[in-house]
Amino acid sequence: MxxxxxxxxxxxxxxxxxxxxxxxxxxxxxxxxxxxxxHAEKAAELEGETVHIKVFRYDPEVEGKQEPRFDDFHVPFxxxxxxxxxxMYARDEYDSSLTFRHxxxxxxxxxxxxxxxxxxxLGCKTQISDLEQPVRIEPLPHxxxxxxxxxxxxxxxxxxxxxxxxxxxxxxxxxDDLEEQRQSQENREKIKMSSRCIWCGACMSSxxxxxxxxxxxxxxxxxxxxxxxxxxxxxxxxxxxRLRILEQEHGVWRxxxxxxxxxxxxxxxxxxxHIQELKxxxxxxxxxxx
Amino acid sequence: MYEHxxxxxxxxxxxxxxxxxxxxAGADVAMVTKLHPVRSHTGAAEGxxxxxxxxxxxxxLHAYDTMKGSDYLGDAPAVETLAQNAPEETINLxxxxxxxxxxxxxxxxxxxxxxxxxxxxxYAGAETGHHLLHTMYEQVVKRGIQVYDEWYVMDxxxxxxxxxxxxxxxxxxxxxxxxxxxxxxKANNGVVLATGGxxxxxxxxxxxxxxxxxxxxxxxxxxAPLEDMEFIQFHPTSLPSTGVLISEGVRGEGGIxxxxxxERFMFEYGYANNSGELASRDVVARAELTEVxxxxxxDDEYVHLDMRHLGEERIMDRLENILHxxxxxxxxxxxxxxxxxxxxxxxAMGGIEVDENGQTCVDGLYAAGECACVSVHxxxxxxxxxxxxxxxxxKRAGQHAAGEDLGxxxxxxxxxxxxxxxxxxxxxxxxxxxxxxxxxxxxxxGGMATDAEGVLQRKVETAREHVDTLMDKDDGVQHAxxxxxxxxxxxxxxxxxxxxxxxxxxxxxxxxxxEEYQDVYVDDPSRTFNTDLQQTIETRNLIxxxxxIALGALVRDEFRGAHWRxxxxxRKDEEWLKHTLISWDDGSPSIFYRPVILEGENKTxxxxxxxx
Ligand SMILES: Cc1cc2nc3c(=O)[nH]c(=O)nc-3n(C[C@H](O)[C@H](O)[C@H](O)COP(=O)(O)OP(=O)(O)OC[C@H]3O[C@@H](n4cnc5c(N)ncnc54)[C@H](O)[C@@H]3O)c2cc1C
Ligand code: SF4
Ligand code: FES
Numbered sequence: 046m047x048x049x050x051x052x053x054x055x056x057x058x059x060x061x062x063x064x065x066x067x068x069x070x071x072x073x074x075x076x077x078x079x080x081x082x083x084h085a086e087k088a089a090e091l092e093g094e095t096v097h098i099k100v101f102r103y104d105p106e107v108e109g110k111q112e113p114r115f116d117d118f119h120v121p122f123x124x125x126x127x128x129x130x131x132x133m134y135a136r137d138e139y140d141s142s143l144t145f146r147h148x149x150x151x152x153x154x155x156x157x158x159x160x161x162x163x164x165x166x167l168g169c170k171t172q173i174s175d176l177e178q179p180v181r182i183e184p185l186p187h188x189x190x191x192x193x194x195x196x197x198x199x200x201x202x203x204x205x206x207x208x209x210x211x212x213x214x215x216x217x218x219x220x221d222d223l224e225e226q227r228q229s230q231e232n233r234e235k236i237k238m239s240s241r242c243i244w245c246g247a248c249m250s251s252x253x254x255x256x257x258x259x260x261x262x263x264x265x266x267x268x269x270x271x272x273x274x275x276x277x278x279x280x281x282x283x284x285x286x287r288l289r290i291l292e293q294e295h296g297v298w299r300x301x302x303x304x305x306x307x308x309x310x311x312x313x314x315x316x317x318x319h320i321q322e323l324k325x326x327x328x329x330x331x332x333x334x335x
Numbered sequence: 336m337y338e339h340x341x342x343x344x345x346x347x348x349x350x351x352x353x354x355x356x357x358x359x360a361g362a363d364v365a366m367v368t369k370l371h372p373v374r375s376h377t378g379a380a381e382g383x384x385x386x387x388x389x390x391x392x393x394x395x396l397h398a399y400d401t402m403k404g405s406d407y408l409g410d411a412p413a414v415e416t417l418a419q420n421a422p423e424e425t426i427n428l429x430x431x432x433x434x435x436x437x438x439x440x441x442x443x444x445x446x447x448x449x450x451x452x453x454x455x456x457x458y459a460g461a462e463t464g465h466h467l468l469h470t471m472y473e474q475v476v477k478r479g480i481q482v483y484d485e486w487y488v489m490d491x492x493x494x495x496x497x498x499x500x501x502x503x504x505x506x507x508x509x510x511x512x513x514x515x516x517x518x519x520x521k522a523n524n525g526v527v528l529a530t531g532g533x534x535x536x537x538x539x540x541x542x543x544x545x546x547x548x549x550x551x552x553x554x555x556x557x558x559a560p561l562e563d564m565e566f567i568q569f570h571p572t573s574l575p576s577t578g579v580l581i582s583e584g585v586r587g588e589g590g591i592x593x594x595x596x597x598e599r600f601m602f603e604y605g606y607a608n609n610s611g612e613l614a615s616r617d618v619v620a621r622a623e624l625t626e627v628x629x630x631x632x633x634d635d636e637y638v639h640l641d642m643r644h645l646g647e648e649r650i651m652d653r654l655e656n657i658l659h660x661x662x663x664x665x666x667x668x669x670x671x672x673x674x675x676x677x678x679x680x681x682x683a684m685g686g687i688e689v690d691e692n693g694q695t696c697v698d699g700l701y702a703a704g705e706c707a708c709v710s711v712h713x714x715x716x717x718x719x720x721x722x723x724x725x726x727x728x729x730k731r732a733g734q735h736a737a738g739e740d741l742g743x744x745x746x747x748x749x750x751x752x753x754x755x756x757x758x759x760x761x762x763x764x765x766x767x768x769x770x771x772x773x774x775x776x777x778x779x780x781g782g783m784a785t786d787a788e789g790v791l792q793r794k795v796e797t798a799r800e801h802v803d804t805l806m807d808k809d810d811g812v813q814h815a816x817x818x819x820x821x822x823x824x825x826x827x828x829x830x831x832x833x834x835x836x837x838x839x840x841x842x843x844x845x846x847x848x849x850e851e852y853q854d855v856y857v858d859d860p861s862r863t864f865n866t867d868l869q870q871t872i873e874t875r876n877l878i879x880x881x882x883x884i885a886l887g888a889l890v891r892d893e894f895r896g897a898h899w900r901x902x903x904x905x906r907k908d909e910e911w912l913k914h915t916l917i918s919w920d921d922g923s924p925s926i927f928y929r930p931v932i933l934e935g936e937n938k939t940x941x942x943x944x945x946x947x
Contacts, residue, residue, distance in 0.1 A: 106861045125576040125666060137815040141867040142859030146374075148543040151579045152663065153465055154374040170663050191513060192864040198371070211473035212432025223388065223422055225429040227441030233434060240434050240466065244373050278432065 095119040097179040098131050100143065104192050107142075113190075116140070117179070129157050129168035132182060132194070145194035152311060155243030158250070159194055160186055165247035165309040185250035201246045204263050208270040208290055213283050232277045239272040239319060241312040248306035248316055260295040264306035264316040267297060271319040274326070285330060292327045300324075336791065339365040339481070341736045342507055342522040343529060344488045344550060347375035348464070348725035349704025349732075350529030351471035353693075356733030357527075358478050364737070365481040367488055367509050367520060369545065369869070372472045376531055376543040377725065380464025381582035381656070382448065383456035384428075384726075385719040386421035389445065392453040394418040398935065401720060404450045404615055405684075405713025406896035407912065407942040408563065411935040412745040413709035416691050416731075421723035424730065425457050433470040435459045436653075447587050448719045449613045456719040461584055461656040467722060483520075485512040487869055488549065489798050491526065491557045492519065492791040493697060499558025499918070500749045504700035505787035508798045512869065515862030517799050519791040525736030527701040528554055528687065529729065535873075536881040537680035537830075538822035541573050541580040550706040552876035554687040555883070559695035560749065560916040560927075562708040563685035564880070565887030565898050568716055569831050571619035573679030575637045579664045581657055581676055583718040586612040588653055590642040592623070593673065594631040600638070615945075617715050617897040620678035620831050627677075639673035678831055682721060684712040684897065685887070688748050688916060692741045693732025696749025703732040709746070710914065713931070714896020750918065750927060757926035760890045763839040766882050768922030769849040805871060808856035814867075814874040817855065821848045821874075821881055829885050834901040838889045845882045852878060883924075887915045890926055896945075908942050 098118050104110035118135040129147055136143040146156040150169045157168035160183040162176050173180060188196035218224045248264040249255050255263045262270075273279055274287040291297045297320050306316040341357040343350045346368040357364040366372070387397045397418035402409050425443075429435055435443040436458055448456040459466040475482065492506040506521040530550030534542025555561050571592075572581040586592075592612050594600045601607050606622035607614030614622075623638050633639060642650060642657075647670055650658065661667045661674045686708035693701040693709075704725045711724050735741050747753055824844035828837035852875060859867035893907040894900055913928040933940045 104861050104863060106863050110861075123576075125664065127664075137819075141813055141815065141857075142861065142865075144859075144864050144866050148370060148374050148545045149376060149379050150544065150577060151379060151660065153378045153462075154370070154376070154543065156370070156374050172663075172666070192861070195864050202371070206476055209477075211477035212430075212470070214430075214432075217430040220423055220427050220430060223426050225426055225435075225443050228437055229441055230437050230439065233437050236434060237460065240469075241462070243378070243465070244371075273432070276432065276434075 094122040096122045096126070096131055096173055098135065099179045099181045100132060100135065100194070101183040102193055103190050115181070122173070126173045127169050128159065128161055128166070128171045128173055128176075128180065128182060131173055131180070132168065144192045153243060155245035158185055158245040158247040158311070160184060160250070165251045167245060167247070167311040170311050185246060187250050187256045188246070198246060200259070201244070201249055201263070201265070204249070204266040205244065205269060207262060208266045209287070210269045212273060212276075212279065214279050216280070226278045228276075228278055236272050236275050238314050239268050239275070241314055242268055243312060245311060247309045247311060251305040251309045253303065253305070254299050254301060258295060258299060261299045262291070262296055264320065267291060267323065268314060268316050268319050271323055274323065288323070288327050288330055291323055297323050297327065336519045336521055337365070338521040338523065339363050340522070340524045341527065341733070342367060342520050343527045343733070344368070344507060345375070345529035345531060345704070346370070346372035346472070346482065346484070347529060347531050347704060348377035348467055348471065348722060349729035350527070351468070351475055352726045352729030353527045353529055353703055353733030353736070354480050355471065355474055355478065356730040357737040358480055360734050360737035360739050362524060362737035364733070365483060365520070366475070367483045367486045367507060369485065369487045369512065371484040372475065372482060373469060375468060376546055377468045378465045379541070379543065379580070380467070380722055381461045381580065382584045382587070383446065383458035383463045383719045384421070384425055384467070384722040385448065385451065385455050385717070386425040386457055386723060387418065387453070387455050388422050388425065388443070388457065389455070392455050394422070395937070396452055397421065397455060399940070400451050401711065401717060402940045403943065403945060404715055404717040405711075406715055406906065406945050407908070407933065407940065408566075408710065408713030408895060408914070408931055410710050410746055410932040411940060412691055412932060413711045415935050417711050417720070417723060417727050420727040424723065424726040428467060428470055428726070431470050431474050433459060433466050446584070447613070448717070449583055449586070449610070450615045450717040451719070456587070458584070461582055461654050464722065483509070486510065487512055487872070488553070489517070489872060490794055491553050491700065492794045493557040493700070494785055494790055500696050500751075502558050503698040504557065506791050508791070508794045510798070510802070513864055515865060517795060517802065519795040521787060521791055522699065524738055525699045525701055527693065527703060527732045527736050528706055529702070529704045530706045532683050532705040533877070533880045534680050534683070536822065536825050536877050536884060538819070538826045539573070539578050540680035541570055541578050542680065547873035547877055548706070548880035549873060549876050550702060551687060552879040554695060554700065554702060555879060555919045557697055557700065558919065559697050559700060560688045560918040561685060561883045562688040562914050562916050563710060563713070563887065564683070564883040564917065565891050565915060566684035566712070566714050566896055567680060567884060568616055568682040568684060568897050569620040569678040570681035571616055571623055571678050572640055572676040573681070574661070574665045575675050575677050577664045578679045579660055580679070580681070581640060581660065581674060585640060585642050585654055585657055588642070588649065589645055590640055591644075592619070593639045593641060594626045595633045596631055598631070600626050600631070615715055615717065616681070617899070621899065623676075623678055624831055633675060637675045637677040640676045641673040642669055643671070643673070682716055684708070684710070684714065684716050690744035690746040690748055691731065692735040692744050693728055694735060694744070694748070701732040701736050703729045714898060745932065747929065754916070754927045754929050755913070757890055757928065760926075762842065762889075764843050764846040765923070766842065766846070766886060767919070767924045770853050802868065805855070805857045805868065806860065811854035811856035812851050813858065814855055814871040817848050817851050818870070818874045818877060821845065821877060825881055825884070829888050832899055832901065833888050835889065838885055841885045842882070842889065845878060845885060848878050883917045886917055886924070886926065891915055912942070
């Protein structure tokens with residue numbers, strides 16, 4: 046399948062359309078002209094304030110959408126409205142082909158990370174009134190665009206799977222004893238933040254290193270490994286095994302502590318800190334062995 | 336065509352558990368799911384998992400509480416299976432690394448929850464479902480179980496004998512959302528539906544956009560009856576603007592409900608003199624709407640839930656994510672002000688009729704989780720009882736589908752000599768099929784195929800034609816319009832308070848929706864990730880499911896559990912200790928009843944007044 050890379054040249058310049066193959070802002074306004082009028086008309090009929098959103102459009106199959114473009118929509122504003130609400134409204138009322146992933150509407154399913162006004166954000170968790178208008182809504186950068194706001198997540202999932210993302214312990218008591226493994230409150234607290242990840246991919250998309258090195262595990266996968274490596278219920282040997290995976294060429298040492306992942310994570314996971322801590326653990330282990 | 340021993344449709348808590356169990360039983364199992372597993376709505380569950388783990392607690396107490404909560408419409412074999420197996424299944428999750436909250440001695444914490452006689456709700460912060468979902472998905476990855484994610488299952492490949500009890504299910508038809516390709520998935524041993532709730536039939540719901548009752552509708556049209564669909568739980572504390580749920584955990588920890596006068600109405604107006612805020616959900620939901628109805632609501636719409644007195648430390652420790660929810664979705668800071676809450680559709684007690692082994696009356700067709708009705712919850716589900724249902728019955732369905740012997744079930748399914756026909760209800764409109772149907776119903780095109788491949792092939796062709804028809808049409812009605820109308824009707828007339836007239840009105844509107852659906856078309860011409868197409872198919876499923884909810888609500892002229900009828904303000908045990916079953920009957924639905932089983936292993940549950 047042919048896909049189009051929606052890759053901003055610079056994330057710091059949200060005004061720049063910066064789409065490979067996209068037209069200049071002026072040309073784009075002209076081209077989207079019909080849409081603007083149509084929606085402006087609809088908007089005028091609606092009472093009260095409207096919000097102006099500009100949404101990235103691309104469909105490899107459909108004529109007129111094969112070249113990426115932006116469509117303008119004016120949606121009636123309601124208190125508490127999120128970015129997700131605005132695209133849902135645009136889809137249900139104006140253009141049913143507008144395509145994006147979403148499900149829970151409450152920041153737990155991780156489906157709707159978009160690039161909103163130049164930053165990775167979860168659509169359902171971003172109040173639209175906090176944003177400057179027109180609100181630009183694009184697919185996550187550094188990932189292949191499947192259609193409109195939908196990106197291919199396979200690479201993200203592959204990286205998550207690379208770190209053996211499952212609990213490993215050979216000596217759990219037999220389950221019919223009904224005995225749980227003990228864990229201290231401190232240790233549970235230690236892994237708490239790392240266990241909140243919803244696999245939204247925002248962190249990976251914001252990371253320059255991941256953009257340049259396709260094999261880099263990325264912040265989410267490293268954080269997943271952190272969750273297990275720091276869990277006292279797993280034995281020392283397994284922890285060492287985990288650290289070896291993380292130490293490899295495309296592992297923790299790639300991170301240059303730019304904090305971009307930490308800044309965008311909608312679950313407030315201190316990703317960079319977790320990566321740093323794993324680096325220290327790896328060093329400690331190495332000192333022990335060598 | 337793909338081929339596996341067991342096909343699990345859906346990858347939430349129930350589907351994941353079923354797949355792991357089938358795999359452990361040695362079957363080649365695959366999951367087919369419209370969302371990637373970690374996106375499933377199980378991830379939204381906050382409160383916890385009920386399991387009698389501690390000394391002093393006992394499965395029999397759990398069973399008793401569940402039966403009482405169900406208002407004596409749970410089947411004892413199901414209720415007892417749940418209570419007996421929940422401890423082991425919960426410990427199993429811990430052994431898989433689930434990060435449960437802990438006590439000082441390092442054991443897992445349990446807390447009190449509404450309707451429970453013992454604090455047996457096991458939890459992981461306020462994100463129990465998230466951890467349960469991710470922990471089980473991790474185990475699926477570990478076992479290398481094949482997952483076809485973002486594949487939308489459209490139909491079941493079921494044979495079409497006249498009597499559903501004689502039918503067999505040989506697989507499913509699904510389309511790859513990303514490419515639009517429609518393919519058959521052959522299941523040599525069985526298909527397990529684990530598609531979750533039907534909350535999108537209502538317009539104010541705590542359920543996800545993906546909760547469209549697809550499994551219900553597919554099983555229904557394949558001949559498996561839907562059971563007790565009228566029993567819908569409305570959660571008393573959802574945020575007014577989005578339906579986002581504020582967990583019962585807040586009340587479990589001591590949160591208090593106030594009306595606009597600042598009165599603690601659960602006590603002051605005598606709605607629940609003993610349990611107050613911790614009374615069962617239906618009681619609290621009706622209390623809130625009564626307060627609003629009598630002019631004591633805030634902004635005429637909601638009431639206040641206050642947790643400020645618990646103190647910042649306790650809130651941060653136990654209920655931190657509630658703070659985030661209130662702030663992100665309602666703009667309210669729960670540390671300094673009370674949170675606005677109102678009832679929202681939350682859970683469907685009813686579902687696809689199955690026995691303790693998860694099997695429907697159609698051979699090879701199973702269901703587990705919220706889409707199924709065993710029945711554990713009867714007329715009303717206790718908080719914290721759905722998650723254990725997922726793991727207990729998900730596991731059993733997976734095992735049985737993989738060929739393990741779990742013993743003869745005590746619960747019967749399908750039309751049989753133990754049922755009673757509905758005779759005296761007048762329906763305002765005929766329910767069921769409107770015009771020619773292309774997909775979903777047993778095809779009218781004759782040529783009975785009985786071999787598995789033939790059945791599957793024919794279903795794949797029907798599905799392809801159906802999609803072509805939807806895509807080829809250039810104008811007509813769009814699904815969003817029909818869906819909105821349906822949701823509004825359900826919220827207006829089949830909500831917490833139900834009247835005969837209102838429910839009849841709802842049935843008429845549902846009929847209109849059905850007729851309008853004859854003109855539905857898909858505007859998006861693309862085969863790539865066509866959510867317009869997917870939602871159009873989902874809308875059809877919602878129509879079928881909503882209709883069964885309304886039909887059940889109309890025929891059951893009593894007040895039991897979550898089902899409240901204005902004209903019938905008492906529970907009628909003489910007449911109504913029975914399940915409502917609705918069978919599609921190839922397009923002209925019929926209604927019949929099966930007696931509830933109150934005889935347990937060691938005792939018979941005598942219906943008592945459900946007072947809290
Ligand atoms: C906000 C909230 C809080 C809750 N809190 C609690 C709690 O604290 N304790 C408790 O016990 N219960 C709780 N519940 C109830 C409980 O979480 C749900 O009943 C349960 O998680 C449902 O799980 P499931 O596996 O049946 O379905 P889901 O988790 O909804 O999964 C459904 C799966 O089916 C798939 N699917 C659906 N249709 C198709 C199709 N056509 N083709 C392919 N795949 C399909 C989806 O992709 C998904 O993977 C809560 C519910 C909600 C909404
Ligand atoms: S770590 Fe944060 S940003 Fe990254 S995938 Fe997880 S939730 Fe999303
Ligand atoms: S819709 Fe689920 S995270 Fe936003």
